[in-house]
Amino acid sequence: MSAITQEQAVDPGRIGERDKVCFWRDARWDDLECLSATFVQHEYSLHTHDTYVIGVIESGVEEYRLKGVEHRAVAGDVCLVNPGELHDGRPGGNGYRYRMFYPSIDLMAEVRGQVTERHGGGLHFREALVEDPEVFRLLSGAHRTLEDAPTHLERDSAFLEAASLLIRRHADLDGPEIGVGREDRAVATVQDFVEDNLAEDLDLKKLAALVGFSPYRLIRTFRKAIGQTPHAWVTGRRIAKARRLLSMGDQPANVAVDCGFYDQAHLTRLFKSVHGVTPGHYRAAFLS
Numbered sequence: 587m588s589a590i591t592q593e594q595a596v597d598p599g600r601i602g603e604r605d606k607v608c609f610w611r612d613a614r615w616d617d618l619e620c621l622s623a624t625f626v627q628h629e630y631s632l633h634t635h636d637t638y639v640i641g642v643i644e645s646g647v648e649e650y651r652l653k654g655v656e657h658r659a660v661a662g663d664v665c666l667v668n669p670g671e672l673h674d675g676r677p678g679g680n681g682y683r684y685r686m687f688y689p690s691i692d693l694m695a696e697v698r699g700q701v702t703e704r705h706g707g708g709l710h711f712r713e714a715l716v717e718d719p720e721v722f723r724l725l726s727g728a729h730r731t732l733e734d735a736p737t738h739l740e741r742d743s744a745f746l747e748a749a750s751l752l753i754r755r756h757a758d759l760d761g762p763e764i765g766v767g768r769e770d771r772a773v774a775t776v777q778d779f780v781e782d783n784l785a786e787d788l789d790l791k792k793l794a795a796l797v798g799f800s801p802y803r804l805i806r807t808f809r810k811a812i813g814q815t816p817h818a819w820v821t822g823r824r825i826a827k828a829r830r831l832l833s834m835g836d837q838p839a840n841v842a843v844d845c846g847f848y849d850q851a852h853l854t855r856l857f858k859s860v861h862g863v864t865p866g867h868y869r870a871a872f873l874s
Contacts, residue, residue: 604681609863611871612732615745616696617833619688620732623862626681631859632674632814634822637688638711639667640752642726646682650675652714654813659715664722666711666756672813685729689749697749702759710758721755724748772797773811776804777819784824784846790816820846825860828853833872838865 606624611617619637625648632651641664648659652673659665659682667673669691689697698709724747731744753759776793793816794804808816824845831841842853850865857865 607862608733609861609867609871610733612741612745614738614742616690616693617872618690618693618732618745620729621686621688621862622684622729622733623686624681624683625677627677628862629677629859630673630675630862631856632672632818633825633860634670634672635667635688636669636826637690638669638694639665639673639686639688640725640749641665641684641686642722642729644683644685644726646680647678648675648682648684649678655714657714662717662719662722664716664718664725664752664756666714666716668711670812685726687725687729694749694753697746698753698757698759700746701750701753707759709753711756712758713756716756718755721748721752724751770807770811772799772804773807776808776816780820780823784820784827785844786846788820788846821856822860825857828857828865829861829868832865832869835869835873838869841865 604624604626605628608622609619611619630650643659643661643663643665645661647661648665650657650659650673652667653671658678665684665686694709698707699705724744728744728748732741735741735744775797779793779796780788790801790804794801797804799807805815808814808819812819814822824847828841828845828847831844832838836844838853839850842848842850845853847853847856854864854866857868861868
């Protein structure tokens with residue numbers, strides 16, 4: 587397990603004096619990413635994850651929009667986001683303190699298989715917010731254990747117990763196949779092209795021409811299919827690619843070029859708005 591200290595993670599340009607951030611990953615659980623933070627000022631922009639998002643609110647209030655619906659999470663709540671679901675996040679009132687897991691689809695499928703003793707099938711959390719004191723206690727304890735416990739056995743046991751109970755109680759085990767949006771053929775064609783050309787200076791007219799649409803029709807189709815404009819979706823994919831390259835040790839300056847950002851400052855601003863830490867500090871967690 588690698589860790590980033592609060593001092594390393596704080597970006598003075600976006601984090602207030604009372605905001606605190608600690609990010610780390612656990613390689614034993616498919617590079618499970620974990621974040622503990624206190625946010626009084628910091629706000630997340632609209633974004634999606636390729637992973638699940640599982641969190642507990644320890645104090646205060648977080649307000650966020652998920653799939654177009656406003657939510658208000660308070661102390662004791664468990665927050666759940668499925669892969670590909672569009673959301674943001676901001677402090678409510680005097681801010682909030684929370685602990686978050688970002689387990690991969692493969693990791694959750696592995697835990698699901700252990701829970702059901704069979705392979706295959708979907709896993710989809712039914713509710714964005716749940717009140718379940720036992721699940722809250724186990725998740726909060728597992729997060730602390732992954733951060734501090736000295737033995738693999740203790741860390742593994744705590745995470746598996748918490749994740750298993752969460753799945754048994756709050757997941758639809760016959761849920762839909764996970765994917766980023768339910769694209770029609772035109773949107774899928776544009777998305778495939780974008781994924782292969784993220785380093786390029788993409789043009790809305792050219793993207794629309796790929797499928798014989800006007801730029802306006804392409805924007806409208808994207809909004810209907812996945813809840814985002816083409817520009818917002820492309821930015822999200824660039825950030826996702828940047829995350830992968832940084833995890834492999836690539837330098838932020840090179841990542842900015844390879845992912846189509848204007849410069850490193852552009853990458854830093856957008857990456858921080860989604861992940862809460864700078865690209866350099868995210869990369870450091872994989873090198874420690």
